[in-house]
Amino acid sequence: MRLSLTIASIILFYSVSFSQGIDIAAQAHQKEVLQSIEAISSKSLKSINDKYSKLTGTVEKQTENLLKRMQQREAKLQKKLQGIDSTKAKELFSENQNKYQELQTKLKSSVDKTIANPLTEYIPGIDSIKTLMKYLSGPIPPLSDLTPTLSKGEGVIQGGVLQKLQQIQAVSSQLQELQLRLQQANNIQNFIKERESTLKSALTNTGLAKELLGYNKEVVYYQQRLLEYKAMLHDKKKLEEKLLASVRNLPAFQNFMQKHSYLAQLFRLPDNYGTPQALAGLQTRASIQQQLQERLGSLSASEGGMNPQQYMQQQIGAAQQQMNVLKDKISKLGGGSSDMAMPDFKPNSQHTKPFLQRLEYGFNVQSEKSRFLLPSTSDLALTLGYKLNDKSVIGIGAAYKLGWGNGLNHIHFTNEGIGMRSYADIKLKGSIWISGGFEYNYLQRFNDFSYLKNIDVWQRSALMGLSKKYKVGKKEGKMQLLYDFLAAKQVPQGQALKFRVGWNF
Numbered sequence: 001m002r003l004s005l006t007i008a009s010i011i012l013f014y015s016v017s018f019s020q021g022i023d024i025a026a027q028a029h030q031k032e033v034l035q036s037i038e039a040i041s042s043k044s045l046k047s048i049n050d051k052y053s054k055l056t057g058t059v060e061k062q063t064e065n066l067l068k069r070m071q072q073r074e075a076k077l078q079k080k081l082q083g084i085d086s087t088k089a090k091e092l093f094s095e096n097q098n099k100y101q102e103l104q105t106k107l108k109s110s111v112d113k114t115i116a117n118p119l120t121e122y123i124p125g126i127d128s129i130k131t132l133m134k135y136l137s138g139p140i141p142p143l144s145d146l147t148p149t150l151s152k153g154e155g156v157i158q159g160g161v162l163q164k165l166q167q168i169q170a171v172s173s174q175l176q177e178l179q180l181r182l183q184q185a186n187n188i189q190n191f192i193k194e195r196e197s198t199l200k201s202a203l204t205n206t207g208l209a210k211e212l213l214g215y216n217k218e219v220v221y222y223q224q225r226l227l228e229y230k231a232m233l234h235d236k237k238k239l240e241e242k243l244l245a246s247v248r249n250l251p252a253f254q255n256f257m258q259k260h261s262y263l264a265q266l267f268r269l270p271d272n273y274g275t276p277q278a279l280a281g282l283q284t285r286a287s288i289q290q291q292l293q294e295r296l297g298s299l300s301a302s303e304g305g306m307n308p309q310q311y312m313q314q315q316i317g318a319a320q321q322q323m324n325v326l327k328d329k330i331s332k333l334g335g336g337s338s339d340m341a342m343p344d345f346k347p348n349s350q351h352t353k354p355f356l357q358r359l360e361y362g363f364n365v366q367s368e369k370s371r372f373l374l375p376s377t378s379d380l381a382l383t384l385g386y387k388l389n390d391k392s393v394i395g396i397g398a399a400y401k402l403g404w405g406n407g408l409n410h411i412h413f414t415n416e417g418i419g420m421r422s423y424a425d426i427k428l429k430g431s432i433w434i435s436g437g438f439e440y441n442y443l444q445r446f447n448d449f450s451y452l453k454n455i456d457v458w459q460r461s462a463l464m465g466l467s468k469k470y471k472v473g474k475k476e477g478k479m480q481l482l483y484d485f486l487a488a489k490q491v492p493q494g495q496a497l498k499f500r501v502g503w504n505f
Contacts, residue, residue, distance in 0.1 A: 032252050037136055037164050039246045045167040048129070048240060052174040059181045059229055063188055064107055066222050070192060071100040073218070077199070077211055084206055092202055096195075103188055111180040117262055119179035121186060124263075125233040126179060129240050131261045133172040135253055137165070185226055192219050213344060220343045224352045348389040360385035360393055364478065364502025368495055375403040377416050381502075383423070390427075397421035401443070417442040418452070425467060435467040435480055459494065462486050469504075476504040 078093040111118075119126065196215050203209050233240075247253045258264055350358050362383040370376045380402060385395030399421060403414035423437030439461040442452055465482035480500040487496040 032250060033136060034161065036247045036250065036253070037161055037168075040136070040164060040243060042164055042167060044243055045164065045171055048243065049167065049171045049174050052171065052178050055229060055232065056174065056178045056181050059178070059185055059226075060107060062222070062225055063181075063185050064104065066192070066218060067100055067104050067107070067188065069218055070195075070215070071097070073215055074100075077208065080208055080211070081203070081206065084208070088202065088206075092199065099191075103191070107184060107188075111177050113173060113176045113180075115176075115180070117179075117265070118176065119183045119186075121182070121230075122262060123230055123233055125240055126175065127262045128244055128257075130172070130175055131257050132244060132247065132253075133168050133175070134260060135247070135256045136168050137172065182226075182230070189219070189223060189226065192222070216344045220345075220347055221352050224347065224349070228352060350387045350389050358387045360387060360395065361505045362395075362397075362478070362502055363505075364480070364500045366498055366500040370406050375406050375414065375416065377404065378402050379419065381419070381421065381500075383421070383502075385423075385425070385504075392427070393425045395423050397423065399441075401441070415445055417444060423463075428466075431469050433467040433469060434464075435482065436464040438462055459490050460486055461490075461494070463498065465498075472503060478502045478504060 074093060074096050078089055078096075081089040081092070196212065196219055199215070200209065200212055203212065360383075362385065364381050364383065366379040366381070368377050368379075378401075379399045381397050381399035383395050383397035385393040387393050397420075399419035401415075401417040401419065403412075403416040405412045405414075419439055419441040421437055421439045423435065425433045425435050428434050440455075440458040441461065442458050444457070462485045463482040464485065465480060467478055467480045470477045470479075478501070480498075480502075482498045482500070484494060484496050484498060487494040
C-alpha cells in the first residue's frame with residue numbers, strides 16, 4: 001500500500017512538473033510573439049495591406065478586360081466564319097458566350113476565404129508573409145500578465161497590440177483574396193490559351209488563321225502582366241522583406257516556418273530537420289570523391305587525367321552553364337513556366353508596363369562659344385520621353401539658355417533665351433542610337449514672358465545625328481552629335497554641329 005502511494009506521488013509530481021514546463025514554454029513563446037508584434041511597424045502593415053488591395057483590384061480589372069476583349073474577338077471571328085462554314089461556326093462558338101459569361105460571374109463573385117491554399121502556384125513572397133501573419137496571429141496571453149516584462153505602460157501596450165492584431169488579420173484576409181484572384185487569373189489564362197489552340201487548329205484551312213494573331217497577342221501580353229504582378233510579391237527590396245527581417249532570426253519563427261509554410265506542406269520536412277541525424281544515410285563528399293577516383297582511375301596530369309574534385313567542378317560548371325542558357329531562353333520568351341503561351345510575334349516588353357514606368361526623364365547640356373555679338377552660352381535642357389518599345393523613344397523638352405559673358409575677363413551670367421524641343425531616338429545597334437528632332441529657340445534677352453508670344457522671332461532647328469548611351473552608376477549617360485540642317489538659314493547663322501552630354505534618370 002505504501003509502495004503504491006509512493007509511485008502515485010512520483011507520477012503526480014512529474015505530471016505537475018511536466019505541465020508546468022509546458023506552461024512556461026508556452027508563455028515564453030507567447031511573450032516572444034507579443035514582442036515580435038511590438039517590433040513590427042503599424043505603418044508597414046498598413047502599406048502592405050494597401051499594396052495587396054491595389055494589386056488585387058488590378059489583377060481583377062485586367063482579367064475582366066481580357067475576358068471582354070476575347071469575347072468581342074470571338075464574336076467577330078464567328079461572324080466571319082459564318083459566311084464561310086456555318087456548321088463549323090456553330091460547332092466552335094455555340095457555347096463560347098456562356099463560358100465567358102460564367103468566367104466573368106465567378107470573377108465578380110465574393111471569394112471563399114476558407115480555402116487554406118487557394119493559389120496552387122508557389123510564390124515565395126506570398127508564402128513567407130502568409131506564414132508570418134499566421135505566426136503573429138497565434139494565441140496571445142492576457143496582456144495584463146505580460147506588462148511587467150515590457151517597457152511601456154499596460155494601456156498603451158494593449159491598445160497598440162490590439163490595433164496591430166487587427167491590421168495583421170486584415171493583411172491575412174487581403175492576402176487570401178489576392179491569392180484567389182491570382183488563381184482565377186491562372187485558370188482564365190489556361191482557358192484562353194487552350195481556346196487559342198483549338199481555334200488555330202480548326203481555322204487552318206479557312207483563310208482566317210491570320211485573324212488569331214491579335215488573339216495570340218492578348219494571351220502573351222496578359223501572361224507577361226501576371227508575371228510582373230507575381231514578381232512584385234517577392235521583391236526583396238519591398239516592405240515585406242523589412243517586415244520579415246524583424247522575426248526571421250527568431251528560433252520560434254524558424255520552427256513555425258518549417259512546419260506551417262506552404263513549402264513545408266508541399267515537401268514535408270523531417271522532424272529532425274537541420275540536425276546531423278537528418279543527414280543519416282546520405283553519401284558524404286569524401287565517399288563520392290572516393291567512388292569517382294575508383295572509376296576514373298589514377299591517371300597522372302601528364303597523361304591527361306584529372307582528380308575527382310576537378311572532375312566534379314567541371315561537371316557542375318557545365319550543368320550550370322546549360323541551366324543559364326535555358327533560363328535566358330525562357331526569360332526572352334517572357335516567363336518562367338514551361339506551360340506558357342508561345343508568341344507568334346515579337347513581343348514589346350513595354351506594352352504591359354504602366355504609363356508612368358514607360359516615361360524617361362533626362363537632362364542634357366550643350367555649350368557654344370561666343371560668336372558675333374552673342375556671348376558664350378550653355379543650353380540646360382530637361383526632357384521627358386515615352387518608350388514606344390525597347391528600341392524607340394519619342395519625347396519633348398524645354399531648355400534654358402544661360403549666358404557666360406565674352407571671355408574669362410568678362411564673366412557674368414545673363415538670360416539669353418529659352419527653347420522648346422521634340423525628339424525621337426531609334427536604336428541602331430548595341431549602344432548606338434539614331435536621334436533626330438525639331439526645335440524652336442528664342443535667342444533674345446527678355447524680362448517679361450509676354451515677349452515670347454511672337455512665334456516668328458523664334459529660331460528653328462531640324463536636327464539629325466547619332467547618340468551613344470552608356471551606364472553611369474545607376475543612371476544612363478548619353479552623348480549626342482547632331483547636325484542642324486537649318487543652321488545656314490538662321491539669323492544670325494547658327495552652329496551646324498551640336499554636341500550634347502546628358503543623363504537619363
